[in-house]
Amino acid sequence: MPGNFVLKTDGTLIQGDEVFYTLLGGGKHKRFPDVFLDFSEGVRNLFEGDFASGRMLFSQLLTFTDTRDHIRACFINATILPHSSNEAMCIFGSATPTYSATPSLLDDDIMRAAYNTSELRIWVVDLNQKILRFNKAFSDHLTHHLGMDSKKIKHASDLLPPSYHLTFSNVIENIRQGIGQTIEVRFTNPDEQDFWSELTLSPLRRKQSVIGCLIIEKDINQRKRTDDLIADLALVANKTDNSVIITDANKRIEWVNDGFRKMTGYSFSEIAGRRPRQFLYGEQTDRKFLEKLDKAIDEGQSISGDVVKYKKDGTAIWVHMNVNPVFDDEGHISKYVVVENEITRRKEMEDQLVNAKEEALRLSQEKEQFLSVVSHELRNPLNALIGLTQLLMQRSPREDQRELLDNIKFSEDNLLNLINDILDFSKIEAGKITFEKTEYNLGELMQGIANMYSYTAEQKGIELFAVIEDDVPQLVAGDPVRLNQIITNLVSNAIKFTERGYVKLRVSLVDQIRDKAELLFEVEDTGMGIPPERVDLIFEKYQQASKSTTRTHGGTGLGLAITRQLVELQGGTIHVSSKVNQGSRFYFNIPMDVLDEETVKRRSQAEEQTLMPFESLNILLAEDNRINLLVATEFLNQWNIEVDTADNGLEAVKLAEEKPYGMILMDLQMPVMDGFDAIVSIRKLNNHQETPIIALTGFSEDATGKLDRSLVDGMLTKPFSPNQLHSMIQRFCVDQIHLEGRKLIQQGESNEPGLNDQINLDALLAISKGDQAFLDEVLSLYEKQFTRVPQQLRDAMHFNEWNTVRQILHKINPSLHMLQNQKVINTITDIRQAIQEDAEKDIIEQKINYLLLLLEKVQSLLKQKVEEMRQVG
Incomplete structure (x- = not known):
């Protein structure tokens, strides 16, 4: 019957059951190895190594002399007790019937049971190396793996490769002295396949005399492959500056390379047998990563990552770690290989980049805030100037006065273009430029641009004409505002730098597949041209054809840089060819959607249009700039619109509480209460939840982030023209105007x-x-x-x-x-x-x-x- 006993992992016996004391004579021994006759050094190492690793892997066939002086064979299986790190439970069972020490070792009845009940390969030799017996597992191995006939194997020399004969003889001599030993043997089969075996040789005793040798053999092919791999790794590891650590299955360090010593300052002797967790990690180590590491190790998975470790002198360093498990023949983890390279410098650079990015973001936000303030401060007076100029031009000025007003308007347009260039370039650099997709007539847009610049060209005595090829689709979808910006910039530059000859705008079809077309736009002139050394730089920011260009012709040097960005952001490319004193040709391609003429027709709005009066429309205008207020009120009155005005947001809210309005025009930057808060307050009023509210702002578009766009119906950016204001009112008040107009006509209440x-x-x-x-x-x-x-x-x-x-x-x-x-x-x-x-x-x-x-x-x-x-x- 089986028995059991408990011992410490150092081999000290603690207690045993009745079978143990009766059969093994446990009371005579203090240590487990002393019980057995064949507890050789190899078995001892295996026993201590398995127990130290915390695994139930110790399983051996051992012989002992019982209390009645009989030799017995038994299997020992040991496992670490739960919640204990140094105590093990051992269960043993007899593998042979009891036999006297006097019978011959050739007695089949005595030995057969011991051999053939084990999966281990077991064979017995006498002190002359003659093979006396072997079990079935041994015979099967000879036949199936080594290609040998077990019936022909009579002597150890018939089995062992010649290179091991002397070694085996020396081991047998040690057996004569009662000293067991473990050796490793490489067998080669007829197919030249290698099979590694570990032979554990233990003395067989009768009384006090050694009469033979019990050999227990097991495969170590996987272990040898692992050892070879580790040996190769060690060879390579010693040639690298990376740190390499090899631990056993219990994560205790078995080997480190010189790179580890250089990285951490620890020598191998200082850390051998210790776990890295005990001395390499500290306060700055990411605990979540360690938990992730433990989970991967428990699941037998490889893992890599960045972690903070500590050197011997306490210095914290960043390392990139790769941990890989190594498995034995039975699929159990036998070792871990850890390769690390220090990345402290990289992490410092990453931190610097993060800090630099945060600083750049902060500066960008400050720049946006600055540009918004500057934009607001510039646009407010410019809005007033444009409005006043428009009012004066409507009052039938004398010819000399109209010429002065034309010059004022020209200067206003230039100033507005300058402001827009700066803000557009800022938005492009920040990646915040947006494109609309609306339907429009391309031919009308091109002709409108030509018409717009025809007067300027005529004044310079040059010819300006537009050529739209017949196969170019007229109705397209895209961003007409941005396309207009691109082409007007190229056309205005061409006129600016051309003193005689012509400027030609040409549009042609490159390719069209169903509703997708690629169009080529060209602006050609006979002007001053660009020097060859400047051609490649002309699209860079702050670059112009020559250093004297700004003095002679003005400009910021941003126009062509913005143009290139606008083209490329729409999926196109722009190029230039030029010869000094002969002229230049700028050309670019842009993909566009083509529309069916029967589905939609759009007309480009002319620069000026007749503005129809509005009937019975009451508007609330909130604006703190007195000139802007005066100009806007004048235009609204011209359109028969009744206007109530407010100087700040709080006053606007009070007026809105008192009466309903058909529309509210709200400046966003005002004292007392700004337009942002005023809009929120007005929307809470029952009589203005559906009222169209138009935000008026001198800010750049990106600076209005505080505004809840769902609360407003539209936005006008200063400076805006009377036409833009009229169109905005028209857009949101058509239904109301139509209804009121019908009422007025029906009731005979017309103002006329x-x-x-x-x-x-x-x-x-x-x-x-x-x-x-x-x-x-x-x-x-x-x-x-x-x-x-x-x-x-x-x-x-x-x-x-x-x-x-x-x-x-x-x-x-x-x-x-x-x-x-x-x-x-x-x-x-x-x-x-x-x-x-x-x-x-x-x-x-x-x-x-x-x-x-x-x-x-x-x-x-x-x-x-x-x-x-x-x-x-």
Whole structure:
């Protein structure tokens, strides 16, 4: 029956059960190795090594002399007790029947059970190396792995390679002296495959005499491969400055290279047998990484990472660590190999980069704040200048005065371009430039640019023309504002640097696949050209064609740098070819989406457009700059808009509490309460939750981050033109204006003198000369016209057929003049002029809708007049 006993890992016996004391005579011994006859040095090392590693791997067949002086064989299996690091439970069971010390070793009945019940390869030799017995596991190994016939193996020399004969003989001599030993043997089979075995040789005794040798053999192929790998690693490791550590399965250091000593200052003798965790880590070591390391080790996984370790002198260093487990033949971890390289300098540089990035971010934010303040301070007075200039130009100035105003406007435009260049370049550098994707007519945009610069070119005596190739798609989707910025910069430069000859703008199609097209834009001039040494630098910031350019022609040197960035950010490339005194050619390509003409038509807004008055619209304007307030109020009054003004946000909130407004224009930078907070407060009011609110700002777009965009309906950046302000009002108040206009007409409450009095039949009566039949026929024609024309206008407007609208108006204009309705006549004139100047679609539609309302009322008035005339007659 099996027995058990408990011992310390140093081999000291603690206690045993009744079987142990009865069978093994445990009371006579104090240490476990003393119990067994064949506890050789090899077995001792294996025993102590397995126990020290904390694993249940000690499993051996050992012989002992029992209390009745019988030799027995038994298997010992040992495991570390739970919650203990130095105590083990051993379970043993007899592997042989009891036999006297006197029978011969050749007694099969005695030995067979011991040999054939073990998976270990067991063989027995006498002191002359004659093989007496072997078990089945040994026989199978000879047959299947070494290609030997076990029946022909009679002597150890028949089995062992010749190179081991002398070694084995020496071991047998030690066995004669009662000294066991362990050796390693490399066998080679006929296929030249190597098989490594570990032979543990123990003396077999009878009484006190050694009569033979018990050999227990096990495979160590994996261990040898591991040893070879480690040996190769050690060879390489000693040639590297990296630190290499090899530990056992219990993480105790077995070997380190010279790189470890140089890195940490520890010699091998100081740390042999210690765990790295005991002396290499400290306060700055990342505990989470150590937990991650432990988890990977427990799961038998490799792991790498950066961690802080400490040198012998206490200096903290950063290392990059790679930990890899090494497995034995049974799949258990036998060692760990740790390779480390110091990265302290790299980490310091990374920290410096992080600090530099944070500092750069801080400086960038300060720069943005500075630019925002400067932008606000510049745009406010510039907005006032542009507005005042526009007002003066509307007051029929003398020719000499108009020339002065043109010069002022030219200077204003240059200043605005300068401000925009600086802010655009700042946004590009910060990666915050954005692009819209809207539908527009490319041909009209190009022609508009040519028209815009035609006067400047004419003044210099040079020819400016635009060429749009026939295959270029007219209707495209992209960012017309940015494309306009690119081309106007190139065209204005070309005109600036050309004294005679021409400037040509050309657009051609490079390629088109379905709704995707690549277009080539060229701006060619016969100007001064660019020196060859400056061509490659011309698109760099602050670079110009020559050092005298700024003195002669002005500019910041940012325009072409911004142009290149805008082209490249849209997926294109820009190039230049030039010859001094012959001219330059700038050309770039940009991909665009092509639109179906039947799906959408867009018209580019002209630089100036006729601005239609608004009826019964009340606007709250909050602006602390008195000049800007005066200019904006003047324009709003011109458009028949009632205006209430506030000097600060708090005053604006109080006014909004008192009455509803059709729209609120809110400056963001004001004293007492700024526009940001005022907008929030106004949105909380019941009567202004749906009111359109337009933010007015002199800040750059990126500096309005404090503003909750969901609370506003739009934003105007100063300086803005009257056209921009009008378009913004038009955009958000069309429905309200349309409704109010209908109410005014229906109620006869127009601001103009009595709508009911606005038709006059005197001209018709004079022509008819009292002929009632003629008059009835004319009035019948009017009736048909008033019935047919509104639907024709609606259809043309629906399909954006503005030429058709113009033809209809041209046709009905004389007959409407006969009715002497000045309001209708003026509205027709406004529509025709808006179409001629390519005004925005929304503006044209609003004017047409207004005309339809007037025609509806005029038709009603006409019927009323005719009925009155008939009653009188």
